[in-house]
Amino acid sequence: MAKNVTLSLDAMGGDGGPEVVLPGAEIGLERCPDIRYEIFGDLPRLEPILEKCPRLKEASQLHHCEVAVQMDDKPSQALRQGRWKSSMWKALEAGKNGTAGAVVSAGNTGALMAMAKFCLRTMPSIERPAIAAIWPTIRGESIVLDVGATIGADAQQLIDFSILGGAMARAVFGIERPTIGLLNVGVEEVKGLEEIKAAGRMLREAGLASIDYTGFVEGDDLGKGTVDVVVTEGFSGNIALKTAEGTARQISEYLRAAMSRTLQARLGYLLAKPAFDRLREKMDPRKVNGGVFLGLSGLVIKSHGGTDAEGFASAVELAADMVRNDLMSRIAADIDAYHASGATVRTEQGKEAAK
Incomplete structure (x- = not known):
């Protein structure tokens, strides 16, 4: 039982x-x-x-x-x-x-x-925690972190976030080896801040069995679901999150205005109502309510402050799911595997390169 x-x-x-x-x-x-x-x-x-x-x-x-x-x-x-x-x-x-x-x-x-x-407190070897959000995409769902815990991140912290996000994807989505992408201004290896480029090099060199680092991703990849986990620092991650929420509300208002403009539009809405209901359900922020604080020595889920009972229930379900899937043990195992890979030595070199 x-x-x-x-x-x-x-x-x-x-x-x-x-x-x-x-x-x-x-x-x-x-x-x-x-x-x-x-x-x-x-x-x-x-x-x-x-x-x-x-x-x-x-x-x-x-x-x-x-x-x-x-x-x-x-x-x-x-x-x-x-x-x-x-x-x-x-x-x-x-x-x-x-x-x-x-x-x-x-x-x-x-x-x-x-x-x-x-x-x-934070977990051993984790310097800064991150807030991870489940992000609806064309392909289903992905995880984005950090969406607001800290401003800025060096190469080592981006690697930490990749490991944390990968463990969460394995626990929540049941993916054995989730794909990881670093959010950047372009997919080419020569683009972006030195910290991001250094983190990309070290993730590729580490060859971790628990995650599949695929390279850089851009802003439009968030909605496409190009990778299972998108990693960034808290400033750009929070802007991306708020932009997506605002865009969803904007589209909803456009549709509402368009469907009520004329009698013909209202009749068309009635005929297409099942399709609009499915769209509304897909875009309902309550379904993915719950930011996860990763990197702490315990599980904390932050529900949106303005949510209703349905949204809070989603945060509760997410919390229960992560406990059942033993997320904390998965994170600890992945961190141990990273250190065992010897990549930490190269990380110190990467930090110097990022300065």
């Missing part, structure tokens, strides 16, 4: 707080009956909602927290005021001490990353 998956939830995070988190957790439980929850938040707010969700209440252990990190709190402020007492910190502690296999929060991204780094 399969073992239950335990997740810790920051019930106070996000724009909607427990009024979104708890219904989302209930939807997640309906889809994944093996989930159990450790829920952290203000009990006077949680208990009335849970009374309407008896199945969720039965599968949950509640923990009262007096402090909630606000969405506009600065990371340093959240650490000072919310450390030890907040629902966010307590949820992370459950991940640290092994009570939960993963942590899910829709709270302040900067505060969550700061607290996660302080509470969980």
